[in-house]
Amino acid sequence: MSPSNPSQIRKTPRQRRSAETVEAILTAAAHILEKEGFEAATTNRVALKAGVSIGSLYQYFPNKESLVRALNDRHTREVLELLQRRFAEVRLAPLEEAVRAIVQAMVDVHRVNPGLHRVLVNIVPGIGGLTETKALEDAAAGLLSQFLKARKTELRPLKPDLSAFMLVHAVEALTHAAVLERPELLKGDLFVDEASRMILGYLLGGPEERRSRQNK
Amino acid sequence: MSPSNPSQIRKTPRQRRSAETVEAILTAAAHILEKEGFEAATTNRVALKAGVSIGSLYQYFPNKESLVRALNDRHTREVLELLQRRFAEVRLAPLEEAVRAIVQAMVDVHRVNPGLHRVLVNIVPGIGGLTETKALEDAAAGLLSQFLKARKTELRPLKPDLSAFMLVHAVEALTHAAVLERPELLKGDLFVDEASRMILGYLLGGPEERRSRQNK
DNA sequence: AAAGAATGTGAGCTTTTACTCACATCTGCC
DNA sequence: GGCAGATGTGAGTAAAAGCTCACATTCTTT
DSSP: OOTTOTTSOSSOOOSHHHHHHHHHHHHHHHHHHHHHOTTTOOHHHHHHHHTSOHHHHHHHOSSHHHHHHHHHHHHHHHHHHHHHHHHHHTTTSOHHHHHHHHHHHHHHHHHHSHHHHHHHHHHHHHHSOOOHHHHHHHHHHHHHHHHHHHTGGGSOSOOHHHHHHHHHHHHHHHHHHHHHHOGGGGTSSHHHHHHHHHHHHHHHOSHHHHHTSOOO | OOTTOTTSOSSOOOSHHHHHHHHHHHHHHHHHHHHHOTTTOOHHHHHHHHTSOHHHHHHHOSSHHHHHHHHHHHHHHHHHHHHHHHHHHTTTSOHHHHHHHHHHHHHHHHHHSHHHHHHHHHHHHHHSOOOHHHHHHHHHHHHHHHHHHHTGGGSOSOOHHHHHHHHHHHHHHHHHHHHHHOGGGGTSSHHHHHHHHHHHHHHHOSHHHHHTSOOO
């Protein structure tokens, strides 16, 4: 509504019919983006696939960019909510178990819509002045940083913010790569094992550093 | 020349003049891609910025895609050559030193043209059926896998190919993230320290695994 | 039931983009 | 100097994309 809100929906749906239209558009856009990439996701094709007219699309999304942003916002919200929930769940769990749970959460999130997620991560920053994906990374890093602070007696001395930055990016990239290039890795526990090992190795430090603490 | 060579240059420059034209086009394309992204890099704009006519551009590149590919091929080649050199140099160095050198090499490579590198990595796969970037990752993983096999007495038991896959993606992502979001990290040794620590923690394993080997 | 609001339609306008082609200019060679 | 091939030019074309708008249909409310 407000003029300084370019990423927002143009008209808020008031009837169920229109809510379904918006949903159909978003779903169609997600499918095309996932399967054929950004270039192929023309507004006309999205409308066609959604089974609505191009006019309807523009009734709710002022431009193509806002469509991609809406998708990204929704996705970002989902990921963040899952991560928050998972972090809360493992607050009291043993370190190793907690780390595994978080890694598993990342994998779960990315397995839902791997292609879409990748497109969003890659394309959106170049398109709109995207702050959302960056915001997600920052939020995830914040959660992790809190986690590290709470566990500091179990870990080697480290700078929580820096370590959170390193881990967020490492785990995100590993998950992306695994989902897209080695999906078979995700069948068993192999990937989660390896990623968790990397994280724990980083957080616990070498033998000397471990010896100077009592815990596990 | 051959019809089944869509990513190649259309006409091989025979005079210095034309070689300079090609160079100007590639440079201009790199600049626009780096600073404004793929969408902004229209062929007309590239030609304009290169100071040549659009006709000249199409004399050497049959289409826009081939331009991006040429850029990518060149970049890929440079990265791979540096990595090969660096791996060879550290073949006999102590493990920790070797790891640091490799990480440093990754950082060096990415600091040259960070934005361009990211655009190439992200955009190109979606555009052309890009095999080059994937090939680079595979080649890097191959080098690393060799490295791990050669060092196996120093490391915990691991599957070289899997570990190489994990490390290549983790280090690449960390380097990207650092270059693009935290360039100040790269001033000192902080980033290389942290990344190396992550790698070593992963390769050496926990205290039990280390104890069962004599080395370091 | 009837009006007004909300929603839906799609032909087509406007702009942009990749790309061509007929022609001009340069360079090396005899 | 002059010829031939290499190189350079840029107005123009065709296709495609984003987006609008005048109008049709459906829903809500009284």
